[in-house]
Amino acid sequence: MTQTKKTVIGLLLIVVLIAVVPLFMLKGAEFGGSDDAGSVAISEMTGSEYEPWFTPVMETAIGGELPGEIESLLFCVQTGIGVGIIAFVMGRFVERKKLADKTKNKTA
Numbered sequence: 001m002t003q004t005k006k007t008v009i010g011l012l013l014i015v016v017l018i019a020v021v022p023l024f025m026l027k028g029a030e031f032g033g034s035d036d037a038g039s040v041a042i043s044e045m046t047g048s049e050y051e052p053w054f055t056p057v058m059e060t061a062i063g064g065e066l067p068g069e070i071e072s073l074l075f076c077v078q079t080g081i082g083v084g085i086i087a088f089v090m091g092r093f094v095e096r097k098k099l100a101d102k103t104k105n106k107t108a
């Protein structure tokens with residue numbers, strides 16, 4: 001087994017451990033959203049109930065709160081678009097390097 005394969009396997013094992021270990025170490029912990037935590041923190045600091053400044057655009061458009069499935073769908077679409085943009089940019093950098101190496105080899 002080559003050194004590169006050993007490194008990759010070791011890094012993958014570390015990633016799995018980072019993802020799995022906290023689930024067993026934090027017995028009874030609640031994983032809440034940042035929106036709820038922010039509202040609670042503001043209420044504790046001011047001593048009064050937190051009143052949002054505005055209503056989200058989507059909630060205003062449909063006249064109520066979005067169902068959880070739709071929120072998850074929109075989040076996944078947003079994530080997919082972001083990953084697509086990052087992959088495109090990284091691909092461009094790789095191809096630019098290959099093209100630069102190819103022209104360098106032709107001139108040398």
